Amino acid sequence: MKTLRVLLSxxxxxxxxSETSAGFAEALARYQATPASKVTVNGTSTIHDWKMExxxxxxxxxxxxxxxxxxxxxxxxxxxxxxxxxxxxxVQSIKSGTKxxxxxxxxxxxxxxxxxxxxxxxxxxxxxxxxxxxDPLEFVSKGELTIAGVTKPVEMSVTMEKFxxxxxxxxxxxxxxxxxxxxxxxxxxxxxxxxxxxxEVKVSFEWITAQKNEAAK
Amino acid sequence: xxxxxEPFDFNRREFLRGGSVASLAAxxxxxxxxxxxxxxxxxxxxVTATNTGVIGLGTRGREAVAVLGSLSxxxxxxxxxxxxxxxxxxxxTAPKAKQYADYRQLLGDAEVAAVVITTPPHQHREIAEAALxxxxxxxxxxxxxGTVEDARAIAQAARIAGKVVFQxxxxxRSHPQSHFLLPFVRxxxxxxxxxxxxxxxxxxxxxxxxxxxxxxxxxxxxxxxxTSQGLVGEIGIxxxxxLTWFFGQRPKSVMGFGTIQQWKDDRQTADTVxxxxxxxxxxHVSQELTLTxxxxxxxxxxxxxxxxxxxRENKAWMFKESDSxxxxxxxxxxxxxFYKDLGIALVANATKIVAQGKNPAEExxxxxxxxxxxxxxxLFNAHELTTATKDFIENFGGDDPKALADxxxxxxxxxxxxxxxGFEATVVALKANEAIESGEKITFRDEWFVV
Numbered sequence: 001m002k003t004l005r006v007l008l009s010x011x012x013x014x015x016x017x018s019e020t021s022a023g024f025a026e027a028l029a030r031y032q033a034t035p036a037s038k039v040t041v042n043g044t045s046t047i048h049d050w051k052m053e054x055x056x057x058x059x060x061x062x063x064x065x066x067x068x069x070x071x072x073x074x075x076x077x078x079x080x081x082x083x084x085x086x087x088x089x090x091v092q093s094i095k096s097g098t099k100x101x102x103x104x105x106x107x108x109x110x111x112x113x114x115x116x117x118x119x120x121x122x123x124x125x126x127x128x129x130x131x132x133x134x135d136p137l138e139f140v141s142k143g144e145l146t147i148a149g150v151t152k153p154v155e156m157s158v159t160m161e162k163f164x165x166x167x168x169x170x171x172x173x174x175x176x177x178x179x180x181x182x183x184x185x186x187x188x189x190x191x192x193x194x195x196x197x198x199x200e201v202k203v204s205f206e207w208i209t210a211q212k213n214e215a216a217k
Numbered sequence: 218x219x220x221x222x223e224p225f226d227f228n229r230r231e232f233l234r235g236g237s238v239a240s241l242a243a244x245x246x247x248x249x250x251x252x253x254x255x256x257x258x259x260x261x262x263x264v265t266a267t268n269t270g271v272i273g274l275g276t277r278g279r280e281a282v283a284v285l286g287s288l289s290x291x292x293x294x295x296x297x298x299x300x301x302x303x304x305x306x307x308x309x310t311a312p313k314a315k316q317y318a319d320y321r322q323l324l325g326d327a328e329v330a331a332v333v334i335t336t337p338p339h340q341h342r343e344i345a346e347a348a349l350x351x352x353x354x355x356x357x358x359x360x361x362x363g364t365v366e367d368a369r370a371i372a373q374a375a376r377i378a379g380k381v382v383f384q385x386x387x388x389x390r391s392h393p394q395s396h397f398l399l400p401f402v403r404x405x406x407x408x409x410x411x412x413x414x415x416x417x418x419x420x421x422x423x424x425x426x427x428x429x430x431x432x433x434x435x436x437x438x439x440x441x442x443x444t445s446q447g448l449v450g451e452i453g454i455x456x457x458x459x460l461t462w463f464f465g466q467r468p469k470s471v472m473g474f475g476t477i478q479q480w481k482d483d484r485q486t487a488d489t490v491x492x493x494x495x496x497x498x499x500x501h502v503s504q505e506l507t508l509t510x511x512x513x514x515x516x517x518x519x520x521x522x523x524x525x526x527x528x529r530e531n532k533a534w535m536f537k538e539s540d541s542x543x544x545x546x547x548x549x550x551x552x553x554x555f556y557k558d559l560g561i562a563l564v565a566n567a568t569k570i571v572a573q574g575k576n577p578a579e580e581x582x583x584x585x586x587x588x589x590x591x592x593x594x595x596l597f598n599a600h601e602l603t604t605a606t607k608d609f610i611e612n613f614g615g616d617d618p619k620a621l622a623d624x625x626x627x628x629x630x631x632x633x634x635x636x637x638x639g640f641e642a643t644v645v646a647l648k649a650n651e652a653i654e655s656g657e658k659i660t661f662r663d664e665w666f667v668v
Contacts, residue, residue: 035613035620055627058612090608092265097629099597103263103289112264 027082028062031168031209039089039205044198052105054094057207059087061121061170069162072133076126085121085143087207100188108178108186114149127157136161136171147181166211173204263289267354267596267603270295270329272320272344273336274307275436277358281333282310284588290596297323300432320344324351331356331382331599333592337438338446339363345371349378354599356592358386359458360450361643365665368643372668375636380606382599385639387458388591391632393583394531395459397565401526402463406544407535408523410464410498415456415517416505417448422480423488423508440484446650447475447486448506454646456517457494458638459528460502461645463519468494468502468645470660473653479509492649504649527560531583534560594631601628641666 037057043050063069064082091111096102120143127138136159145154158172177199178185185197269291271281278298285291293311297320298304304316317323323332324347331354334344341362348355355375362368375383389395402410423440427433438444439451449457461467471494475487488508495501516529523541527534536558537547551562565582583590602625609624644665652659 035624056608056612092604093608106264
């Protein structure tokens, strides 16, 4: 009897949840991740600076369908925008170009346990003030970044620009401290001696999304 | 160009290098512990390690198991041989691997992502086709098969198997030293190429003993025409492939001679072979292989108008003519004397080695056997292809094959030969063996190389 009640309440909860998201879907335009994105991690070490690159950023970005994603505007609305985003990057898709360093990185990021870096957008506001027509639109974003299973809030500037009709390019970057996410900066012993990797890295991304016809309905 | 040492392999160079117990044992007519029993250090496994099965656990198969053990990106999870004691022996090197008597069982093991096929060549086709059909990455020893027809069938299967890596065992093509020498030779570092020469000299019977006569016949497949492509197929294929690759051209014809000089048992394959290959631009390559004398071991020479280049193990030297132009860097390079000649060391990674305060020619920059680099490339590429495909489909779906192909084209893979190189090298070797057997000059026809 009790089980039935629990099941019933879960069913109701799901029904409400789907109702709610269906309600949002009318107001939000969905931009789905497409190939050709780029994520870059720039870091330092005791020997030289290093760089890793990935080409896969998955997920979707939903934004109020009435919001003018139009670079010709002289000024952006001075309001928080109704929007969500779920972003996911496979850790193993980020490459250094050398086998050994990739192995060290996957180990440090506990990849088998946490194969994805995820990000959830919680707040998006247009940057106030004048906007130069033609320039990408500027926003301040707040969200939660999960790396190696540890979630931290992150605030960063992002720009958005529509192109080729239905596509949207979202660009941003943020510094990240490995230790904040419980990652010990690697100190691999290689032929040239012991290398110590700097704690702070800069993560930059260029996320290409597209509004699909089905999703837009 | 190191190939596994055989039982009774008395190698003068190995002996001279330094009175090891093994060399002394060989001198006194004892069985030398060859590469098959030397275990490279076990490597710590990376999270990228690919589960690998080895099919065919003879000398070469056991060497593969040991090399895989020393690779951080390989995990031997399955072994296969129909002969129980071969399986057991390899199992000592990879104790955690599952053991299968039938290769079909191994191919049915879902945990196995990649297979290394080290059976005799006449068994390759059936196993390689089944492995590709089972969706496994395939490393296939060369020659790819015992007949051109079988090799072509394998190449065709590999060509259409899009989601897996097929790598023929032309191991030198993955060796960093080859990739250092290739541009040097191609850019005319030694002048215009006049001719080349390769040799592989050993004193070894090529025969293995077994108390079981049936097993003995099986073990000694290399000695009989039905199952063997002789010295040119088993050994010469590697050196000839390197020259074909460096020249960027296939040979036009081949003629050869083979005789049984010393090992007059019931064998059918020659213990001493000489071939002449004709390449475009009137360049001829002579190839000498013998199981009767170990003098000067194995190496290849390319003779140019300005210099001769000697490729030996993982090293190379240049011998300049007195009238050749000064290149500059050779003034500072290390020199080694070879009787009355002075060899200028051509060392890959020389600057890195110098930076470490080491001497380029003494310090071999690539200490591992060629099979190490070949299998490292194979499993790295297999892992990259598999994970990149999976990540792409998970994030963008699988309904756009062109976008996926574009994405896969951006992968930075390690150098490795593909089915075409494997097939072409196999055709050249099989035809050379045919030329030896028939005593006729064979002119290569373009259609033989069509897959």
